[in-house]
Amino acid sequence: xxxxxxxxxxxxxxxxxxxxxxxxxxxxxxxxxxGNNPSGSIKDRVAxxxxxxxxxxxxxxxxxxxxxxxxxNMALALAAAAKQRGYQMRAVVPPQVAPGIxxxxxxxxxxxxxxxxxxxxxxxxxxxxxxxxxxxxxxxQQFANPANLMAHYETTGPEILMELDKVxxxxxxxxxxxxxxxxxxxxxxxxxxxLIVGVEPKFGERLQGLRSLEEGYIPPLLDMSLLDRRxxxxxxxxxAAVRRLVEMEGIFAGISSGAVLHAALRVAExxxxxxxxxxxxxxxxxxxxxxxxMTQQKRPEGAPDDVAWW
Numbered sequence: 602x603x604x605x606x607x608x609x610x611x612x613x614x615x616x617x618x619x620x621x622x623x624x625x626x627x628x629x630x631x632x633x634x635x636g637n638n639p640s641g642s643i644k645d646r647v648a649x650x651x652x653x654x655x656x657x658x659x660x661x662x663x664x665x666x667x668x669x670x671x672x673x674n675m676a677l678a679l680a681a682a683a684k685q686r687g688y689q690m691r692a693v694v695p696p697q698v699a700p701g702i703x704x705x706x707x708x709x710x711x712x713x714x715x716x717x718x719x720x721x722x723x724x725x726x727x728x729x730x731x732x733x734x735x736x737x738x739x740x741x742q743q744f745a746n747p748a749n750l751m752a753h754y755e756t757t758g759p760e761i762l763m764e765l766d767k768v769x770x771x772x773x774x775x776x777x778x779x780x781x782x783x784x785x786x787x788x789x790x791x792x793x794x795x796l797i798v799g800v801e802p803k804f805g806e807r808l809q810g811l812r813s814l815e816e817g818y819i820p821p822l823l824d825m826s827l828l829d830r831r832x833x834x835x836x837x838x839x840x841a842a843v844r845r846l847v848e849m850e851g852i853f854a855g856i857s858s859g860a861v862l863h864a865a866l867r868v869a870e871x872x873x874x875x876x877x878x879x880x881x882x883x884x885x886x887x888x889x890x891x892x893x894x895m896t897q898q899k900r901p902e903g904a905p906d907d908v909a910w911w
Contacts, residue, residue, distance in 0.1 A: 614637045615633075615637060616634075619846075619850050621849040621850055628875060631876065631878045632862075632879050633881065634854075634881055634884075635882050640674075641884060642678060644677070644679075645678045645681070646753065647779060648679045648681070654746075656686075665739050666691060668690075668732050668736075668741070669743060670692075671693075672722075673702040676709075677711075693716060694713050695715075695716050696715060696717075699887070705887060716728060743777050745822065750779045758787025765876055768876055768878050769875030770875065770878070771795060771797050772861050773799065774799075776820075778823025778824070779822050782827055799828045800861050832867065838860070841859070841863070842858075843855075845862075846862055855881070858882055
């Protein structure tokens with residue numbers, strides 16, 4: 602009988618065309634719906650690769666505890682996979698996480714270790730590394746583990762290319778750098794002219810799963826040479842794009858997906874024809890507690906996303 606465990610359910614997510622959002626008849630826009638993965642996000646791909654790679658190398662053994670620095674989705678994905686494999690899970694978490702995420706982590710049996718806000722993301726990473734060393738835990742290292750990048754190079758990228766003969770533009774959020782680098786590298790191997798666009802939040806603002814490079818931490822997995830453009834998207838623009846996506850396409854994606862969509866639409870407006878592909882990292886259901894705040898947002902004049910960094 603075919604193996605039907607957690608890992609077998611990861612990937613092969615739908616690539617859907619956003620027929621009502623395209624700004625021009627010759628431009629087709631497609632979204633990879635990563636919220637359809639088992640624990641609800643693109644991080645299931647990464648979790649499965651990280652764990653299997655560590656098990657195969659002997660770095661992770663039965664009964665060991667997994668520790669990771671995460672703002673939510675990575676910890677959830679690792680926790681779900683850990684349940685299947687019999688591991689315990691600890692997450693070192695900065696306080697700037699979306700409302701409701703901590704409750705989900707607790708539901709999945711994750712022990713949360715909170716960090717001070719002034720330490721940014723580098724603080725939780727260093728703390729997770731320290732805890733792993735002192736306690737003999739396995740540190741997943743999503744920001745630096747090559748298995749993260751390979752998950753997208755070997756699965757997400759090929760899945761897109763199986764559906765489309767040509768990808769003119771690929772847009773993804775910048776978090777660990779694994780998605781935009783792994784998929785971007787695979788797409789450019791097929792077509793070196795494919796435009797790779799990285800999306801990040803405005804400095805000082807929170808968009809779940811994304812982080813501003815202006816904060817000073819450049820993820821080791823992020824290959825800046827692959828990026829043709831960087832877009833800065835503010836929170837009101839990301840939330841507005843989420844609402845627009847629901848209203849026009851009936852798809853409820855997460856906040857980071859709103860940022861990606863906003864940037865993709867800006868790029869598409871400058872095209873006459875071609876295929877624009879984006880990754881929607883998760884669905885919006887887990888962020889419902891944040892949406893009352895969203896409805897009050899108004900887009901400020903001269904928002905920074907109007908101009909790409911390059």
